[in-house]
Amino acid sequence: MRRIIRGQVALVLGAGLAIATGCSDQLPTLTDSDRIPSGIKPVTIEYFLDAADFLVSGLSVRGNTDISNTNFAIVAENFDGALSAHVVTKFEVPPDSHSSSLLPSGTFQWLEATLRTTVVDSLTSDPAMVFSLWVVDEDFNSSVTWENAINDSVPAVPWSQPGGPTTRLVGTTDWVRKEPEDTTSTRNDLVWYVNTSILQDFAERDVQPGFMITAGDGTQTRLGSISLSYLVQPLPETEADTMMTYSLAQVFRRTIISEPAPPLPANAWSVGGISSDQTLLRFKLPLELPGCATGSCPSIPVSAVSLNRVDLLLEPFPVANGFRPVGPLPITVRLRYSPDLGAQAALGRIVSGLAAPAEGFATGTGKEHDFIITAAVANALSTRDTDFGLALTIEPDASQLSYAWYSRTPRLRFVYTLRQSPELP
Amino acid sequence: MRRSLEVVGMVVMLGLAVSSPREVEGQSLLSTRGLGYPLQPMDARSMALGRITLGLPGAELSWANPASAVGIPAPGIVFGYQYDNYSADIADGVHDGHTARFPILLAAIPAGERLVFQVGLAPYLDQNWRILEQDTLHLTPDTVPILDWNQSNGGVNRLRFAVGGAVSRNVNLGLSLDMYTGSVSRILGRTFPGEVQPACCLAQWDYQGLSTTLGAHWSPTSDTGVGVSLGFGGTLTADPRDSVTMRHKVDMPLTLQTGASGRIAANVLALAGASWEGWSSLSEAMAGQGGARDTWSASAGIEWDGVSIRKTPLPFRAGYRAGTLPFSWSEDGSDFPNERAFTLGTGLRLAGGAVLPNFSLEIGNRTGGDFKESYWRFGASVRVMGQ
Structure with a gap:
């Protein structure tokens, strides 16, 4: 009886091993081209x-x-001889102090400000484009349209010129589509250096800075997110001696278009x-x-x-x-x-x-x-x-x-x- | 009686293992030809002796000869396992593969000293293969890669019922009735990108039919044996599972096998064997694939048991086998393959001989015209006897 049980154990082990090994079966497969009649x-x-x-x-x-329901940022200028689109944005009021203990009001100086965005190069009409950044002094809010700076008041407040004022140019920047092998994260960046006196002025007036981005004639492209950062340095009389970078939060961003x-x-x-x-x-x-x-x-x-x-x-x-x-x-x-x-x-x-x-x-x-x-x-x-x-x-x-x-x-x-x-x- | 029930229990257990739902895969590219690759049910001892399964001295559980089990003292069962690894070098490149399978499950229950009943299950024809042909299709305005499939899964098994009896002190006769079982499914279709396999064109057949084998075994002395068997293949019928597919019938071959053994020294047993199978009866049915031919094989083996561990002999076995295979590799019937192999093996004797594990290794090749395939096969089997 004991021998029989031993035999059974050996068989079970053998069968288990066999089944486990067999799990890696491969079906004999022919791949030449004339085997199927x-x-x-x-x-x-x-x-x-x-x-x-x-x-x-x-x-x-x-x-x-309609365009007021959109969340994209597209700039175009006379595209196909018909459509223009501008991106307008507002940022929060620049603070006059950044830390009550480090840089209270009047203890720092503005050094440099930059406004950045990116070009979505797969959604661009031209491999080489020119973009302009404008300061918008006229008041506008998130109801902004091509014709009106404020569209949700009665009566609406029109722009001084449809599509937003182009009187204070911050600068222009060129963009050329990079080669595909250029995989750097900044290959499609657009950067404008903003005179800090502009921000300082907005801070002193306690007004949210407004900007507008436009594109060169005959082009259209989609832009990525837009950010505004600046650099300040403590005045010599303060104990702190490190330059510090801050970013202003974006209040809203809108695309306005010339055509319905x-x-x-x-x-x-x-x-x-x-x-x-x-x-x-x-x-x-x-x-x-x-x-x-x-x-x-x-x-x-x-x-x-x-x-x-x-x-x-x-x-x-x-x-x-x-x-x-x-x-x-x-x-x-x-x-x-x-x-x-x-x-x-x-x-x-x-x-x-x-x-x-x-x-x-x-x-x-x-x-x-x-x-x-x-x-x-x-x-x-x-x-x-x-x-x-x-x-x-x-x-x-x-x-x-x-x-x-x-x-x-x-x-x-x-x-x-x-x-x-x-x-x- | 109680022991007999235990043996029956083992049979059931192993039957479940063998009939597990996982498909047994093919072991040679030759399974793509004709009715598939023919398998020979045997344990690892016979494998190690050049596949000689008849004429071994004493009572043995042998599929090839239903007479050889006469004289076993108690119920017994033999269960085998094989692991195959092949590498075929053909016109379109080298194809490697491996598979595992259970070549034999055979139980014998003696009824007195002169009669033994046997029941068993074993695979017979391996029909597991796949043909893939890559091509392209012009679909305006693109060119689309496609893959044509012709795939077969399954094979023919045999379920055996046999009886053997002693007609004199040294001569036994046996008769087996084999029922063809098993099934095959075939897929013929085309896949496009994104499709895992063809969505259509599956046909399935169930195999059935009967064959018989007559066997005789003569043991002039306790150290010698001569065996011969004659198999009548009968008709193999493939019944479709749907009403559209055609039913197929083929006449299976007549099989003649013989083997003999004798002790040529105190610890050396020599064996020889031969077989002939009349596969050419299928030549007309297989005409589209290059036909079929009669096959033969010749084997020689030797077993040396001069080494013992704790008074238990540790046998070493070696053998050689050469033979032919029935189905042509080429469509025009010019490339019938041959098979040659060297074999090695050993075994253990446990529980006073009640449990006999055996192990074998076969290394060989199959060649014929443009077809070249080398392979090795590991075998393991265990025979368990009641006391």
Whole structure:
């Protein structure tokens, strides 16, 4: 009996070892190019559907946002001969003392101030640009617009000149797009040296310093965060002898633009922009697909193929009034539930997305944009649901100045593989 | 009776281990050809002796010969494990791989001194492989990389019921009935970037069928043995699990195996064996893959037990085997591979002989035309006998 138990223990250990070792199995795999007989090789077909064959309806709807709802900083000057955009900002009042124990009022001297921002070089219209920094002496608040310095009072207080006063130039700075191999963190910095007397003056008047950034003619770009710092030094009679750097907190920052949002185009669909446009599409999906790539052959049920890829192809359309993108535009595609409800149909989950290249929106001759919607279409067809709705948006709302406009001639591309029946030899 | 129940318990336990859901992977690129790579159920002792499984002196638990277990004094079971490592050098490069598997599970229960019943499970045809072909597809305006798949998972197993009996003092006869079991699934499809494997085109078959083996064993003396067996492969049927896929039937080969052993010195046992299998009966069915041919093998082995540790002999074994394999490597049937191997091994005798662990190492190669594959195989088995 004892021997039997020993034997069982040995067997259990052996089996455990064997199973554990076997867990690293590798499937014998051949990778040469002629092992699958040509007669049973999968056949893939690319098939295009024109708008007339699947498009039920398409419309663009305008959101209820405008430039006052945006949070980006964009500067442009006469871009595309139409659009100008300035960035205005206010900082907190410079203090007249920095530490009651170290540098009380009157015990320090201003040395140097700098205003910094960065150029988002992927969202820039030109590889070389000039930027100007202006001091804004006129009072303005966060309701600022292109025409009015204060827009939320009755009556509104207009600027002395639309777009903000350009009377006190702090300086101009050049920016040239750096080579990609330049990975330094400051490669896209814009720096202006601000005369400290300006800050000192604001401090003495107890007024929040206001600045405005403008761009060179014909350009547009997005800027990063803006900061204002300065250096002070204790006066000789104080015990402290170290120079100290301080930063002023930003009170607000606004982009003001010379043009309202462009009207919805008559011949194109619109997506994004400051008005958060959405394009709502409704398709009738096919339940049958061609059974061969060329020539005539019977159609086959879509359930009988392996759907590899489905693309919505949209051709970019020129965007008017300088609102075209200058860099990739992040477009989101969502499902629409019950698309027969039209604009009231609820938006569903995200099914695709694309960083839409900017090129086609300038002249309209760019190649089609390719939105991959394979999973959503396959899911719909698996339940034989041919009523299919999509919404093109840019999220979150009002996160982009620019619009994506597309011709109303969409195409659907189906890439599918005919099913083969595996056989035993 | 109680001991018999314990042995049955071991069988169940090991059966569970063997039939664990993890797929056993292939051990050679040759598993891609024909019906797959044929496996020979045996323990590590036979492996170390050049794969000689018939004609060993005394009563042995042997898959190849249902007559050889006659005379075991108590219920017993043998369980084997193998670890394979191969490296194939073919036209498209070098392919390395490894796998582990359980080549044999065989139990025998004597009923008196002249009759023994056997039950066992063993893999027979290894059909685990994958073929991947890279290509590109022009989808306007881009070129998209694609991968064509042809993959097989599974294989044919055999479930054995056998009986052996003594017809005279030195001669035993045996008869086994093997049921083909197992299944295979095949995937044929194409993947695009982002797809892990083809989304379609899976077909599955379950194997069934019957085969029989007649065996005879003659032990002129306690140190000699001669064994011979004749197997009738019957028909292997692959039944599809869906209504679209075709059913397949193939006639499995006639198999003739023989082996003999004798003590040529006080501590030296010499063995020789040979086999022939009529795989050419499948040649027509395998015509699309280059056909099939009859195979043979010849083996020789030697066992020296001149060393003892605490009065327990520690045997050393060596052997050589040469043979042919049934399925062509090339489509035109010009590259039928051959297999050669040297074998080594040893064993232990524990619990007064109730537990016999054995170990083996086989180093060999398979060559045929453009196909070259070297391999080594570690084997371990344990035979447990009741008292």
